[in-house]
Amino acid sequence: MTEGKRRVVLIGGALAAVAIIVAGVLVLWPSSSEGNPGQANGTAAPAAPTTANKGPSTGQVLDSFLKALGSGDAATAAALADNPAATQEAITALHKNIPPGALAYTRATSASPAQGAKTVTAPVDAKLTVASANTWKTSVELAEVDSKWIVKWAQTVIHPKLQSGQTIAVVGKVGETGKPAVLGGDGQPIALWEGTTAKPTDPKISPLLMSTLVGGASGGGTTDTRYVAIVDAAGKEVGSDPLFGTKPTESANEAVKSTLNGKISVAAQNAVDKVSQPTMLVAIRSNGEILAVAQNAAAGSALTALNGLYQPGSSFKIVTAAAAIQQQGLTPESAVECPGEASISGRKIKNAGFDVPGANLRKAFARSCNTTFGQIASQLPADGLSKAASQFGLNADYDMPGFKTELGKVEAAGSAVQRVEDSIGQGKVQASPLGMAVVAATVAAKKPVVPTLRKDAQTQVLTGYQAPPAAVLGQVQSMMGDVVTSGTATELKRFKGVHGKTGTAETESQGDNAHGWFVGVRGDVAFAVLVKDGKTSAQAVSVTAAFLSGF
Template sequence: MRPAVRKAVLAAGAIAVVAIVVAAALVLRGGGSGDAAGGGATDVRAPAAPTEPSEVAAAFLRAWAGNDTGAAGALTDDPGGAAVALQAASSALAGTAVKTTPGQVSGSSATFKVSWTLGPSRVWTYDSTLTLVRAGDGWKVHFVPSLIHPELGPGARFAVRSSGGGTAVADRDGKPLLTWQSDGAKPSGAAVAPLLAPGMARVAGEAAQGWAVLLEQADGTEKTLYSEGNPVRPLTSTLSTAVQAAAQAAVDAQGAPAMLVAIQPSTGDLLAVAQNAAAGGAPTALSGLYAPGSTFKIITAAAALERAAATPDTVLPCPGSVQIGQRRIPNDDEFSLAPLPLHSAFAHSCNTTFAQLASGLPADALARTANQFGLNADFTIPGIDTELGKVVAARDSAAQVEDAIGQGTVQASPLGLALMAATVAAGKAVTPKLWRDRATTVNTGYQGPPDAVVGALRSMMREVVTNGTATALQGSGRVFGKTGTAQFGDGSGANGWFAGYRDDVAFAVLLLGTNSSKPAVAASASFLSRLG
């Protein structure tokens, strides 16, 4: 990891060397008394105060080079101001050791070279000029800030920004998520996603390979005076501090292991990735694969609609249970409804309706349709590892009907279901992104479903909230979605899901072991209420 931005003294122990080289060959008058004629005796008298321009210039440069800012200031026509300015520059650039080479003054001015060594292989060199003015019987260096650097003016100061400087990663609005510290990029105190912080720090560290010397003006503006390597601006993520805070608060309020992923459908930007402590430290929200339960009926409905097996208004049976081949499919608590349109069966999550519908579809229909919603896509997002889902062609009719209700072999992660919901909201394929500055690599892409299918799904997902299994979200604005309950293990326990969207925020919520989708719906309401 690289060191932090320095605006005052750089990291302890750093040695900065300022080499001030007068461009012309300064000829110093006199030369101290050496051995007396005949040898032996040494003249130890203090040298006389410099009076000639060349002597004053050389003495000033030696004092500055020796970091004796008081002595250097005394040789100027502004002793106090010069001493303060020289010390400020030295502190900002960590000028603790200086070398000088005397040269020659031309008339009342001298050009000289300044070289600051800021660390291994980090040397900043530039030319500057000083002028001398009469002061009584002698001469003084006329002090102005531009003597230190030609562009240094009143109120301005130097700053060094390197791969360890200031904000390492900012959110989509420029708010710091990670800042550079002595041991690398660390959370800044904002509501950074804990699951993403290590990966984002790694990406920032890989990107920050340069350094720069900046001139900070009194009004806060900056100008780069010198730079080497890659730009050292902070990386910008797609995360929203506000959405992340809302997501984290929503999952933290749950007693069961809970996770939430939010995506912006219009851009693919990841807005939030949240898990509570009960869910553990592994990035389950991004790569954990689970049976999606009835949220997968979005895929089953789309497969039937696209293949003209039904329309939203096709009336279908919804018995309490149904036997299809060797597989008995029940509704939740074996509720039964009179024959009803497909859109109503979707809203009430009739397992038996969708199992019967899927039994007449080709064996690869669900897998092909899942491809259109991104569940079989694969992306490389810098800094994070992701798994979206796994949906393959059914091996037999029993597997087909189990898959149709989100059990069987179908799997999805919270990120995968958030992407599925985002695809419905956007009406097209969505590429998830975490960075403004780093592209997502599409390893296996996808094309979204037909427009007619998207339109029907939106209406059906809205009905889930207005008159179905997610009516608890009626007060949360215009929400579209689908609930899901998925058994695991020996079937005695189940996880609860909600996947949906509101406006330009698509999201998926998963609570483990709740045996109902109601807690996931409640967590969704909590999340949306915090978004305002």
């Protein structure tokens, strides 16, 4: 080979070697500090960093720092920051006041710096879960120092509202395991603390009511009233308002004082659970203290026993009878007519397949004569029934702490036909189980009743009422006793001292799916039972029997 050819071959080999080296560098060199999503979309890739930047990428540094910050690994976080001593001190102080595992920081977007930039600020999402999830946004600045990316520490990394020497803290306490969380009306515990959760001593103690009482979700709640505040180096709260949550008005360790009765509540829940149709029961003392609120699964998770409005059917005849006594001068012994059917002011009305010859008001009430009460109502003034209903609390309005309540709605009826329908609890008359329980409690108490659920939180009376005279209520209660001994609820005769009224809300729109009611009193306990789509009052009476058997 000639010398010239040898030079050509050597030069060519050298050029090939250079090409291979350059190609290797291009393949192995990362396109950015966190990958190159732009190049994957067909956009131009940023220029490769200089060889001076030899440490982990900004994203890797930030992710490691945020993990350590959230977990309380102060030493690891400090090693990634420009001021290790201040960083470690701040994170250590932070986690003295934060429950383990409750805090988390995550970067919200890419932490890639701009081309040629020596600093980058990355947005960060923070979440602190205590009584609830509390979230905020902050940011972390990183800088290239000595060929490595490090975090520039500032107190605002923890929270943007913090100043030097401040941190955030979880303030307050939760109940001690095994200690009372909710007390019944007799002062005995009906819910105990289990960690931060209040658990009923019996799951059948008004479960929907209990979950609201203790401030949590259905099936057991929590009275964890801790909140998040900014504190100074001495641990003193900064400012009057918490950063998250609300300062409790009472200690979370102090048991809620309810009016519920454990035994009666269990009896109520067992009774409604025997029925497949949606069923509700409210029991209340004659002094207004709510003893039990029970709903079966078919009735749903909303507390409709306290605020759902339904036509009360013939149980409303308690009100119509009181109107007859007060406004028409009738007594239980007054003679009335009870034909099997009648046409009253053009409205055809009938009984449930019976008539009562030679009836008086007492017998008509016990047998639930629609024709009798329709005739009485047709002769009342337009506001006669609404005034009587107001005397039993059905147009009253209360603000019960923690609960939405609706007792009923009974308006004046402009036509005789409307009064006929209203008189038997149909037409436009509406009441809730709570409302009908208040009706029964008014009869028992012989005075107005204010429903209450907590002894440590007073019910506010927005619209009150004045009950009928005690003598009138005594006559009504006497007739309610006849319903049990010789009327439509003789299944309950075996229970001593029971007074009540059955009801079936029969409307054309419901057809066979009429609601069944029983509204009654035994001793000091008034109650209302509603079986939706029960067709008749028979199931409501059976539920009542099961309820009364339990206490």
